[in-house]
Amino acid sequence: MEKLSNNIANKVASELSLDQDNREIIAYGTFAFIQMLFSIILVFLFGLLFHVAFEALIISFTGAILRKYSGGVHASSPWICNFIGTIVCVGQAIIISLLISLVVNLYLVVIPGVVIFIWSYYIIYKLAPVDSASKPIIKMEKRNRMKKGSIILLSVYLVITVFLILMYVSSGEKKLIFYALCLYSGILWQAFTLTTPGHLLVGKVDTFLNHIY
Amino acid sequence: MKFLKKHLFTLIAVVTTLAATSVASSACWWYAYQPVEPKCLREK
Numbered sequence: 479m480e481k482l483s484n485n486i487a488n489k490v491a492s493e494l495s496l497d498q499d500n501r502e503i504i505a506y507g508t509f510a511f512i513q514m515l516f517s518i519i520l521v522f523l524f525g526l527l528f529h530v531a532f533e534a535l536i537i538s539f540t541g542a543i544l545r546k547y548s549g550g551v552h553a554s555s556p557w558i559c560n561f562i563g564t565i566v567c568v569g570q571a572i573i574i575s576l577l578i579s580l581v582v583n584l585y586l587v588v589i590p591g592v593v594i595f596i597w598s599y600y601i602i603y604k605l606a607p608v609d610s611a612s613k614p615i616i617k618m619e620k621r622n623r624m625k626k627g628s629i630i631l632l633s634v635y636l637v638i639t640v641f642l643i644l645m646y647v648s649s650g651e652k653k654l655i656f657y658a659l660c661l662y663s664g665i666l667w668q669a670f671t672l673t674t675p676g677h678l679l680v681g682k683v684d685t686f687l688n689h690i691y
Numbered sequence: 692m693k694f695l696k697k698h699l700f701t702l703i704a705v706v707t708t709l710a711a712t713s714v715a716s717s718a719c720w721w722y723a724y725q726p727v728e729p730k731c732l733r734e735k
Contacts, residue, residue, distance in 0.1 A: 480726065486703070493700045500704075502729035507707030509726050510714045549718035552725050559724030607718040612725045614733075615718060624718045 479516070479556045483509035513556055520564045530571035533660045538567040540635065540664025547627035548606040549615070550671035551680045558687045562680065570663040578656050587643055587658050594662050595636055598669040602628045605672040635661055 487505035490496070496504070521538045525531030553559040577586075607624035609615040615624065639658050646654040670676040715732040719725050 487707075490700050490704050490707075493697070494704060496704070499729070499731040500708075503711045503732065504704055504707045506714065506726060506729050506732070507709070507711030508703075510710045511707060513724065545719055546717040552719070554724075556724045556726075609718060610725050613719060613728045 479512055480509060483512060513559075516556075517560050517563050520560055521567045524564050524568045525571060528568060528572050528575075530568065530575050533574065533656060534567045534571040536657060536660040537570050537664040537667070538563065540661050541567075541668040544628065544631055544635075544665065544668045545671075547624050547631055548602055548668065548672060549608040549610070549624070550668060551608070551677045552610045552612070553680065553684050554688060557691075558684055561687065562683060566667055567664075570667070571660065574656060574659045574663065578652060578659070582652055582655055584643070584647070587646075587655050591639060591643075591658070591662060594666050595632070595639075598632055598665050599629070601669045601672055602632060608672045632665065635665055 483505045486508045487501050490504050491501035518535070518538065521534050522531050525534035553562060602625070606628045607615055607621055615621050639661055642654045642658040642661075645651070646658075671680065711729075711732060715728065
């Protein structure tokens with residue numbers, strides 16, 4: 479993926495006679511674009527295979543958008559990142575789908591929701607943003623802006639969840655509970671990747687996948 | 692043809708530069724992999 483981005487950047491930079499800095503920026507942007515597209519396509523295709531494509535995409539987008547502000551643990555290569563992302567999103571969507579087919583009631587959504595949101599607010603307030611060696615966040619001003627952004631985004635998720643629950647109460651549509659639980663999963667996974675156990679788990683999976691690759 | 696090619700490359704350059712600056716202003720990009728950020732995009 480990095481090789482492809484570099485090739486595209488080299489071609490664009492030579493055709494437009496751009497300098498080294500611009501070439502690096504184009505390679506970085508191309509890589510970001512390709513990786514995002516690739517991970518969305520993977521989640522969609524595997525989700526389709528298990529009939530949970532839309533739900534898996536909700537989990538993926540919920541976590542990914544929050545991650546832009548809160549940061550989190552990183553994999554050592556793009557394919558490991560895509561592998562973990564796909565397993566986590568599709569796996570959680572399948573579990574929620576099974577849970578929903580067994581039991582649906584308001585307590586199933588409200589009680590875990592209260593616990594997940596309180597815990598996530600605490601973790602984000604305490605730990606966000608979690609940066610990496612590849613992209614360190616040095617300035618205090620930016621760190622505060624990222625933390626504030628994470629908390630605002632989490633509050634937006636809370637409003638959406640409350641809205642979904644109220645819609646469920648008035649219409650009785652089971653899908654709305656499903657969507658609320660998908661939001662919880664995305665938030666829960668993302669908050670977990672900020673913690674030490676999250677770093678340990680992803681680190682161990684990363685080492686294992688690197689070993690078998 | 693040459694005119695079109697130049698416009699296409701300019702479009703790619705604009706879109707990818709926008710994507711790069713968007714990543715630079717956030718904590719990380721999409722999921723769990725972060726490529727090394729170019730020095731010229733790093734905060735001083």
